[in-house]
Amino acid sequence: MKSLQRIIAIIKKEVRQLGRDRLTFAMIVGIPVIQLLLFGYAINMDVRHLDAAVADMSATSASRQVVMGMENTQIIKIVAQASNADELEHLLRQGQISVGIYIPSDFDRRLQQSDRSAMQLLIDGSDTIVQGAAAQLARVLQPAETSPYYYKHPAVEVRTLYNPERRSPVNTVPGLIGVILTMTMILFTAVAIVRERERGNLELLITTPVKIPELMVAKIIPYVIIGLIQVSLVLLLGHFLFDIPMRGSLLDIYFVTLIFIITNLALGLVISTLVSTQFQAMQLAFFVLLPSILLSGFMFPFSGMPKPAQIIAEALPLTHFIRLIRGVILRGASLQELSGEIAILGAFIVVLMTFAILRFSKRLD
Amino acid sequence: MSRVPTSEYAIQAQNLSKSFATVKAVQSLNLQIPHSRIYGFLGPNGSGKTTAIRMLCGLLTPSSGDIQVLGYAIPAEAETLRLKVGYMTQRFSLFEDLSVHENLGFMADIYTLERKTKAHRISETAERYGLTSLLKQRAGTLSGGQKQRLALAASTLHKPELLFLDEPTSAVDPENRRAFWESLFDLVDEGTTILVSTHYMDEAERCHSLAILNEGRLVAEGSPAKLQDDIDANIVLVESRRPRQVGKMLEQLDFVQSSAQIGKLLRVMVSIDQPLPEKAVGDAIRQAGLDLQQCKLTEAGLEDVFVAATRSGKTLA
Numbered sequence: 001m002k003s004l005q006r007i008i009a010i011i012k013k014e015v016r017q018l019g020r021d022r023l024t025f026a027m028i029v030g031i032p033v034i035q036l037l038l039f040g041y042a043i044n045m046d047v048r049h050l051d052a053a054v055a056d057m058s059a060t061s062a063s064r065q066v067v068m069g070m071e072n073t074q075i076i077k078i079v080a081q082a083s084n085a086d087e088l089e090h091l092l093r094q095g096q097i098s099v100g101i102y103i104p105s106d107f108d109r110r111l112q113q114s115d116r117s118a119m120q121l122l123i124d125g126s127d128t129i130v131q132g133a134a135a136q137l138a139r140v141l142q143p144a145e146t147s148p149y150y151y152k153h154p155a156v157e158v159r160t161l162y163n164p165e166r167r168s169p170v171n172t173v174p175g176l177i178g179v180i181l182t183m184t185m186i187l188f189t190a191v192a193i194v195r196e197r198e199r200g201n202l203e204l205l206i207t208t209p210v211k212i213p214e215l216m217v218a219k220i221i222p223y224v225i226i227g228l229i230q231v232s233l234v235l236l237l238g239h240f241l242f243d244i245p246m247r248g249s250l251l252d253i254y255f256v257t258l259i260f261i262i263t264n265l266a267l268g269l270v271i272s273t274l275v276s277t278q279f280q281a282m283q284l285a286f287f288v289l290l291p292s293i294l295l296s297g298f299m300f301p302f303s304g305m306p307k308p309a310q311i312i313a314e315a316l317p318l319t320h321f322i323r324l325i326r327g328v329i330l331r332g333a334s335l336q337e338l339s340g341e342i343a344i345l346g347a348f349i350v351v352l353m354t355f356a357i358l359r360f361s362k363r364l365d
Numbered sequence: 366m367s368r369v370p371t372s373e374y375a376i377q378a379q380n381l382s383k384s385f386a387t388v389k390a391v392q393s394l395n396l397q398i399p400h401s402r403i404y405g406f407l408g409p410n411g412s413g414k415t416t417a418i419r420m421l422c423g424l425l426t427p428s429s430g431d432i433q434v435l436g437y438a439i440p441a442e443a444e445t446l447r448l449k450v451g452y453m454t455q456r457f458s459l460f461e462d463l464s465v466h467e468n469l470g471f472m473a474d475i476y477t478l479e480r481k482t483k484a485h486r487i488s489e490t491a492e493r494y495g496l497t498s499l500l501k502q503r504a505g506t507l508s509g510g511q512k513q514r515l516a517l518a519a520s521t522l523h524k525p526e527l528l529f530l531d532e533p534t535s536a537v538d539p540e541n542r543r544a545f546w547e548s549l550f551d552l553v554d555e556g557t558t559i560l561v562s563t564h565y566m567d568e569a570e571r572c573h574s575l576a577i578l579n580e581g582r583l584v585a586e587g588s589p590a591k592l593q594d595d596i597d598a599n600i601v602l603v604e605s606r607r608p609r610q611v612g613k614m615l616e617q618l619d620f621v622q623s624s625a626q627i628g629k630l631l632r633v634m635v636s637i638d639q640p641l642p643e644k645a646v647g648d649a650i651r652q653a654g655l656d657l658q659q660c661k662l663t664e665a666g667l668e669d670v671f672v673a674a675t676r677s678g679k680t681l682a
Contacts, residue, residue, distance in 0.1 A: 002477040009474030013463065020462045200458035207422060207452035207529075208475045209444070 006210055010218030014192070018222065024188070032180045032230045036237050039176050052076035052099040055088050058107035066119065067101060070137055076101075088122055098124045099137070173238040174329040175298040177231055177257065178321040181264055182292050183285075184230065188223050189268030190281040198278060212357050220265045227261035228254065247332030255335065256328055259345045260321040266352035267317065273359035292318040320344050372436040375400045375527055375558040376421060381430035383416050383581075390416040392581045394430070398560065398574070401553055405572030406562040409675060413581040414562035415455065418529050421560070422452055435526055448476065451520035455531040457512045461505030465496055465515055468504055469522060476523035490518040494548065510541030517545070521552065528552065530561040534568060546571050566668045579675040589667050596665040598622055598673045599642040603631040604659040605650065614653050620645060623672055634669060 018024060052070075056063050070076055076099050082088045088100035100122035104110065110118040121137060196202045205215065235253070238244040246253070271284045293299060295309055296318040302310065313319045320341045327333035327341075335342065376398040383391040391413040398404045406414040419425040421434055423443025432439040437446045459468045469491065473483040491497045494514040499507065504515060513533060520528065530549075534542045546568070549559055561572065569575055570589050577585040577592070585592055603624075605611045608631050612624040615631075620639040625632045635642035647660040 005474055005477050009471055013460065013467070013471050016467060017460065017462050199461070200454055200456045201460060203424075203454050203456075204452070204458035205475075207424065207447065207450070207454075208472070209447045209477070210475055211444075 002209075003211070003214055007214050007218040007221075010210075010215065011221050014219065014222045018226075027184070028226050028230065029233065031184055032233045033237065035180055036173070036176060036234055036241075039172055040238070040242050049077040050075060050098040051079045051096065052101060053080035053082045053088055053091050053097045054078055054101045054103070055082040055084055056101075056103045057084070057105040058103050060108050062111065063103045063107050063119075066103070070101065073137065075137055085120075092122055092124055095124075172298070173234070173242055173244045174325040175296075175322050176238075177234050177325055178260065178296070178318045179293055179298055180230060180234060181227055181257070181261055181321075182318050183289055185223060185227050185261055185264035186268040186271065186288060187282065187285045188226070189219060189265045190271040190275070190285055191278050192219060192223075193269065193272035194275060194278050194281045197272075197276065212360050216269055216353070216357060216360070219269070220262065223265050223268075224258070224261050227264075228258065231257045231261075244329065246329055248328035248334075252328045252335055253325070256321070256324040256338070256342065256345075259342060259349070260317060260324070263317045263321075263345050263348045263352070266349050266356060269356035270352050270359070273356055288316070292316050295319065297322045317345060317348050320348075372433060374398055374433075375402075375435060376404075376560065377431075377433040378421065379431045381417070381420060381432060382428045383413075383420055383425060384428045389581050391420065391427075394578075394581075394583055396576065396583075398558065400558050401556050402573040403549060403553055403559045403561060403571070405569050405575045406560070406578055407564065407566075407569040407575050407671060408562075408578035409564060411580075412578040412675075414578055415531055416581075417578070418531050418560065418562055422446070422450060422529050448523065449525055450527045450529060451523070451525035452529045453516050453520045453531065453533050455535065457504075457516060457536075459504050459512075459516060459519055462503060464501050464503055465491070465507070466500040468515065469519055472519040473522050478523060486522050486524075490522055494518045509536040510538065510545075513537050513541065513545060517548065521557075526557065528557055528559045530559060532562055532564070534563070534565065539567075542568070566666070566671065569671075570667050577671060577674045585670060585674040592670045593665045593667060596670050596673055597637045598665070598669070599635045599637060599639070600663050600665050600669050601633045601635055601643045601646045602659075602661050602663045603633055603646060603650070603657070604629065605631065606656040606658065611650055611653075611655050611657075614655060615646065615649065618649055622676060625672070632663075632669070634673060 054067055056067065067078065071078055079097065080091060082091060082100070085102050088097075088102055091097045092100055102120040102122060104119065107118055110116050123131060193202070196205070231254070235246075239246065267288065268285070271281055271288075275281045275284055291312060295305065295313040296302075296316055297313070298318065302313060302319070305313065324338050324341045324345075327338050328335075374397050376396055378394055378396040381391060381394040381396070382389070394413075394417060406417060408414050416425060420427050421432060421439065423434075423440040423446060426440050434446055435449055437443075439446065460471070463471065466487065469487045470483070473487060478486060488497070491500060494517060496511070496515060496518060499511060499515075504512065507515060513536065517530075517533070534545055537545065542565075549561075553559060561568070563569055572589065574588055575586065575592060576583050587595065603611060603615075606629075608626050608629055612626055612631050612633075615621045615624050615633055620636045620642075622634040622636060624634070633646055635646060639645055643660050643662050647657060650657045650660070
């Protein structure tokens with residue numbers, strides 16, 4: 001009971017202080033909204049009017065029909081004609097076009113052959129949105145599923161240049177929940193404790209009967225709630241602005257997010273026990289944040305990374321969360337199916353909290 | 366039920382030492398502080414006052430030595446002790462973005478006062494320390510004296526038996542300091558023991574007993590009056606039209622330990638071994654051909670004790 005009274009007292013105090021710290025309060029709402037808008041619009045899937053060029057070597061009615069069909073999808077807009085494949089590649093390299101359509105001179109004959117592609121699409125893979133669009137374009141010439149030729153070699157061969165790995169932009173918003181939480185949760189807790197040390201509040205607190213686990217738990221709870229508010233914001237905006245599909249249950253989403261929030265808060269507590277100034281806390285938080293963004297699979301596909309990078313990535317909570325949240329939101333995976341990743345985050349919490357409580361001595365030496 | 370230790374002294378320490386890397390912050394400190402007294406640590410900055418206080422309340426682990434506070438072995442039983450002591454840090458360490466009432470409420474909850482007691486104690490201490498009209502004000506906007514009163518109120522809400530005050534009046538004007546000390550004596554009257562560190566002579570003079578610390582060692586101990594009586598030096602008051610030159614000349618002499626100018630007078634500390642100190646000083650001034658108006662023996666003040674103790678490093682008590 002006495003423990004509870006002290007924990008509630010600290011929580012009340014934290015909430016009051018947060019309410020009065022307008023900048024931090026603005027950051028709680030501002031960071032997720034601004035990040036989501038920035039990243040969200042950059043990954044807009046609604047691809048239209050990509051600049052394209054055609055090198056039509058066969059110049060038959062069939063080839064013209066195919067090009068027209070592609071233009072009708074509104075995905076591409078023909079802005080140039082090329083005289084050969086080299087010229088197409090040149091235009092791509094210059095960045096004047098994103099898509100090159102190459103129709104060989106024997107196009108009509110190839111259409112009849114099942115073992116060869118009739119034409120080729122050259123895609124600027126350095127732009128991932130274009131990559132996604134290419135798949136749609138390729139379908140223009142695909143026979144209907146009922147056709148006896150359905151299993152034949154696809155009529156259009158898609159060649160993605162510069163970035164053979166294909167990544168769906170939808171992956172970014174669920175991953176963004178993880179990035180935002182990593183950024184804010186670690187920093188908030190680390191700074192919240194270090195600030196109290198800098199202001200001398202901690203010297204006073206440790207002379208009182210407050211126990212370390214009480215202090216840690218009470219410091220974490222308000223930020224858990226803040227984290228959940230941030231997640232709700234991202235989910236709402238993601239749903240209404242970017243139409244992110246929610247295949248898993250909302251409860252599952254909140255459950256995996258809650259675990260991740262606590263992991264980050266525990267990491268923030270660990271950082272707070274290692275540093276002595278707010279500036280150092282920020283530096284360390286960014287030291288965790290940057291590899292998290294780059295190696296977790298948020299920016300680049302995990303499987304494409306070299307082994308050492310993968311090993312480092314496994315040690316970052318965000319890597320496991322990205323797998324969890326994409327599994328729940330995009331694939332509708334159940335918690336049982338994801339139990340391995342959940343267990344890893346759970347282990348992170350136990351290890352980090354133990355470390356923080358052991359390091360955070362009620363002594364000054 | 367935790368045991369309730371009783372002991373003759375509120376604080377006892379034997380051979381207490383603390384080193385940080387190569388610095389010996391406190392060396393072989395022995396203390397016996399009786400109950401219901403104000404005991405002062407007097408010493409220059411860096412003399413080990415704060416380190417000693419922090420060890421006594423269990424915030425620092427001693428490198429060696431034994432501590433008993435209110436009968437509890439420290440640091441082993443520090444957690445049990447915390448309910449019975451109050452601690453006022455050197456720097457204002459309550460929450461500046463909370464109001465006076467919120468700060469007191471927070472501390473009351475931390476010491477797990479019951480709801481009724483809490484409300485009663487908050488209004489009682491607020492009244493006592495003149496904070497009633499400031500209850501809604503944020504702590505950050507208070508003046509130095511008000512902050513200090515708030516800190517004292519917060520550290521006494523739970524009626525501690527022992528109060529540690531680390532340089533409590535460093536940011537306070539003389540009038541507030543005086544009022545502050547009056548409230549300390551009220552607390553002592555109610556049975557509280559107070560350990561206070563300071564580098565102000567006027568504060569030190571008010572303590573029942575004093576320990577003068579220098580470079581981590583206890584160099585003198587006793588009541589202010591006893592310390593003044595026991596000083597191993599004579600104080601000669603010199604009046605001259607050229608006090609600066611006289612002072613500089615005197616400091617060259619073997620039997621003169623120090624001289625300090627106060628207005629147009631010089632307080633000259635003369636070695637206890639020197640017979641007829643005022644004559645020796647007067648002769649020296651005349652021999653140097655400097656102006657001398659008057660030269661007489663005077664009683665030692667606490668500042669003289671402090672200078673003598675921290676200068677020689679010799680133990681007086």
